[in-house]
Amino acid sequence: MSKRNRTGGLPPCPFSPPYRGHRVRVANYLDQVRVGGTMYLQTDDLDKADVLIPLTGCSELLFGGRYMLDASAQPSKLPAFKEGRLYDILCGKMDDMGGVPDGWEAFLREQVVPLLVEGRSILAFCFAGQGRTGTFLASLIAILEPDVADPIEAVRHRYSGHAVETRAQAEAIFAIKGKSLPKRWQHLN
Numbered sequence: 001m002s003k004r005n006r007t008g009g010l011p012p013c014p015f016s017p018p019y020r021g022h023r024v025r026v027a028n029y030l031d032q033v034r035v036g037g038t039m040y041l042q043t044d045d046l047d048k049a050d051v052l053i054p055l056t057g058c059s060e061l062l063f064g065g066r067y068m069l070d071a072s073a074q075p076s077k078l079p080a081f082k083e084g085r086l087y088d089i090l091c092g093k094m095d096d097m098g099g100v101p102d103g104w105e106a107f108l109r110e111q112v113v114p115l116l117v118e119g120r121s122i123l124a125f126c127f128a129g130q131g132r133t134g135t136f137l138a139s140l141i142a143i144l145e146p147d148v149a150d151p152i153e154a155v156r157h158r159y160s161g162h163a164v165e166t167r168a169q170a171e172a173i174f175a176i177k178g179k180s181l182p183k184r185w186q187h188l189n
Contacts, residue, residue, distance in 0.1 A: 019129030021045040024137055024159045027144035032121045035137060035159065037129025041079045049123035051088045051115055054078055055132040056125070061091040063101050064111065077127075090115070092124065094132045097189075099168030100139075105176050108139055134163020135173065142176040151177070152185060164188070 018040030026033045034049050038056060046052060054061070057077025061067060067089045071081040081087060090111060094100055101107075115122055126132035137159055138151040148154050151173050155163045164170055167188040171181045 019125075019133070019160070021048045021123055022159070024155075026116075026137065026140045029116050029144075032116050032119070033137070033140070034121065034123040035129060035133045036123065036125040037133065038077060038079060038125055038127050040129065041125060043080045043082055046079060046081070046087065046123065047085075048121070050120040051090055051122050052078075053090050053092045053112070053122055053124040053136070054126075055092050055094050055136055056096070056127045058091055058093055061089070061093065063091055063093055064103065064107050065091045066111075067091070090122075092136065094126070094135070096127065097131065097166055099166065100135065100172040104139065104172060105143075108143055108176075112140065113143065130160060130162045131165030131169060134160060134165070135169040138164055138173045139176055142173055146177070150182065 019036040020040050020042065021034045021036045023031060024033050024035055036045060054075070058075040061075055068086055069075065069081070069089055070086050071083050074081050092107060112122065124133060124136045134155050138155040141148055141151040141154050152164045152170060164173065165188065167181070167186065170185040170188050174181050
């Protein structure tokens, strides 16, 4: 159970905008998981990770696809790529204010978790760094930290008080744990 402040709420989360590739602990992966929002990320921020995981935009990329791209093949809605640099991209796109795509849990277990196990660092990001990014983090917590009872509370404490924005996102996170959505999150739209 997390410590509560005097008003009964969670302690303040450690980060606030701009979300430019902050490290967030997930299980034993303190230095490997970074998250942000494209509205804040800058070109140099992309160098903080081995693999980029866009959760937004990229209409030309397929969910679950792995791509090696340079500035000449710049995907839409991503921060500008540096000339002469090759980027390793694993597409994890989700609809804004929606749920998760089909195959979400398999994507995380079979493509994302192995990157962490191999020692690779990742930078996952949506537009604002809140809903989809929070869903990504909470889903990883559900998988890699099975003793955490409430992955949404955990991500709101570790990263952003606005992480996970929709009921569909919340339901998907708890489905990974094999549980139904707790009453406290049923107010999400």
